[in-house]
Amino acid sequence: MTDVNPIKRWTAKRKASVVMDIFKSKTTAAEVARQYDLTVSEIEGWVDEAQRSMENGFRARPKDVREQYESELRETKEALGEAHLQIYALKKFRRLLDEDESS
Template sequence: METTPPIKRWTAKRKASLVMDNLKDKVTVAEVVRQHDLTVFEVEDWIDEAQRNMENGGKARPKDIREQYESDLPETKEALSEAQRSWFL
């Protein structure tokens, strides 16, 4: 089995490469998690971010980064709140 040295810093370029491989069905999230000692949450977050950026980039007038994150904030807070509630149950 091929092992690669751990990556200490995930640059945007490395993340983009990994996400593109996933979107092209070259690698699954589970494989990435195992190969690079990441969490499913980290990888899925990178994929979600890439998809948001692609959607935003295709618009006639893309949102700026701050506006994009502010629009995602209520959903993110709700997800965090649900995770916290389930943790204490």
Template sequence: MSNEPTVKRWTAKRKAAVVMDIFKGKTTVAEVARQHDLTVSAVEGWIEEAQRSMENGLRARPKDIREQYESELRET
């Protein structure tokens, strides 16, 4: 069992910190999943969400949340 305290609620801030650690190579998806009793697919979902948000944030004219959601619906 990990020495990490049990996380009862995964806030956006906590998810972002974990995703950044993965991006920086400080940890892996499998390690995060194992340490926090999460599924690998859940952590990968956070990564995908972060990548979509970063792409929108780097646009010259970012879409608002509604536009981004509607655009994602059209793409699927």
């Protein structure tokens, strides 16, 4: 009989604790999945996410999530502004052509 420990909310701290136990070979993803009635793929997803985060932490200049988001948002706004200017210019050019043709 399996001892299932239902946890209603998996906080980042709880996930990190489980992942650290897996990294230290204290347990396996399969054992954790059985113990907490989760799927192995969920646990492996946590492990993958932790590995990506660690890789970012080891970089010479790690970017935090907020910095990455702000950078992507800034680039998106710039692209949107450029697209808006192109549309405005094309509409103006079209009006000028229409006026020229009707003259």
